[in-house]
Amino acid sequence: MLVGYSSSSEEENQEEHQEETAPNKDASPTREEEEEGEDGCPARKKPRAEPQVTKTRLPVPGSLMSMFPDDDDPETEDSSLHGGRIRSFRHERGNWATYVYLPYHPEEEFEEVLEELFSAASDGGVDLTQQEEFHLSLSQTVVLRHHWIQPFIQSLRADLAHCKKFVCSARKLKVYCNAEKTRTFLGIEVCSGQTQLLDVVRVVDRTMTEFRLDTFYKEPSFHVSLAWCVGDMREKMDGCIQKLQCLVDEREEGPFELRLDGVELRCRTGNKTFRFPLEP
Template sequence: MLVGYSSSSGSSGSDEESEAGALTDNSKRRHDVDHGGSSVSKKLKAEEPTSETRLPVPRCLLDMFPEEGDPQTDGSSLHGGRLRSFKHERGNWATCVYFPYHPHEEFSELLEELLEAVAARDVVLTPQTEFHLSLSQTVVLRHHWIQPFTQSLRPRLVHCRRFVCSAGTLRVYCNAEKTRTFLGMEVSTGQAQLLEVVKAVDQTMAEFRLETFYKEPSFHVSLAWCVGDFTKQLKDSLQELQSLADDHEDGPFLLRVDCRELRCKAGNKTFGLPLGP
């Protein structure tokens, strides 16, 4: 509390008078506070923020957490005409497990020849942007399940040894909804090792009550796709397409997948899960 003191050079006012004046001023202040009579107190109360004046969350913060931001659209025009197998819901992450395949020049040349041959039969295929060998169906994970899911899968893969599998036989595949048709290469060696890895993946899927892999899987690497069911047209041209793959200077083309590290992709997040030595 501030107390007024007389100047040492002043000629009037005793210490008792100064102290009495200070006590009187303090009493008035307490009276104002107790009875809400202070104009300052009233002003502060009037300026207290309310929930109606809450500022919006900055866009830069929303972009840091996309699952809490704007909902994704299900429009097929944004996905090359592809249709979702399940409706998008905020917080749900489409998840799959696979081995990646890294193409080389010989593969790229063969794929171009295959697409041209198919186009001559009035079927237009779109090449895959990324090539992989699937070891799970596409399932839905909640965002907070992703870390526990990968943590459950990682120790199970340590007991699976690294290996190399190969594929060279062209096959036609169509999804269950008959909305997309694929041209792929079926695995010919390494199936036993792939089944061992699938067993480990299925154990984690079952732990999270998710759908396991197919009972009799046809392990393959998808090369290209188109919207709709064009199974018959592509199967009619399989013999011609297989000839393109087999008639090479160095012998039949063989696609090799180095199975060292499994990938788990959940939405826009990808996790590497190495196999054992």
């Protein structure tokens, strides 16, 4: 530890300094030691003043200083490093972005549909970036302090313990924009299974309320985000959404329908993912 490093150094400096200033035992007595009192008896020796020791504090190694960077990391706040994305809330040490979701595992047909959608959107003047992962959100993104994570997950696990497995599907494309209007999303909205999703949201909201966090939207539009672009591009996206929907509906094999098997829910908090299997 840094404290032990400084203390031991100071003690060594102090010992060296005392050795240098210690009196020579073989030297003659000083005048102070030879003084006598008025009655001719040797006067009581006055205590010698302890030599002052100058404590020299060693500089802290640069490697240790780099272990504790400032809270504001310019790289994490630089939108150019994240494809132009801007944080919805400021990153602070000890704050963990947290949300509950139902994962979606893409199938081969889904990948083909995406390629067609991106090409058609580009023809309409919108360059889309594919989502890194696909899921259906069951909570808003909230901020948890690190020491809240364990009790939050325990509470969530207890509340979800009796939730049943379910299936839902999505096939209608819809355009979304975040509250800050910094990103626009192309999503595919759920068309069946909303009742089961609402039941799950009510359970998740209980935990959110317990920790005084924001609950989900009053009238949610359950969807899986497929892609995004920077800024408020709703007008352009709405202009080509009908063409994009035709690509979903008029496939040779029949209309594409995204199917989500609700066998387990997940909670992502920072870089940790917790799983919550649902009952049969």
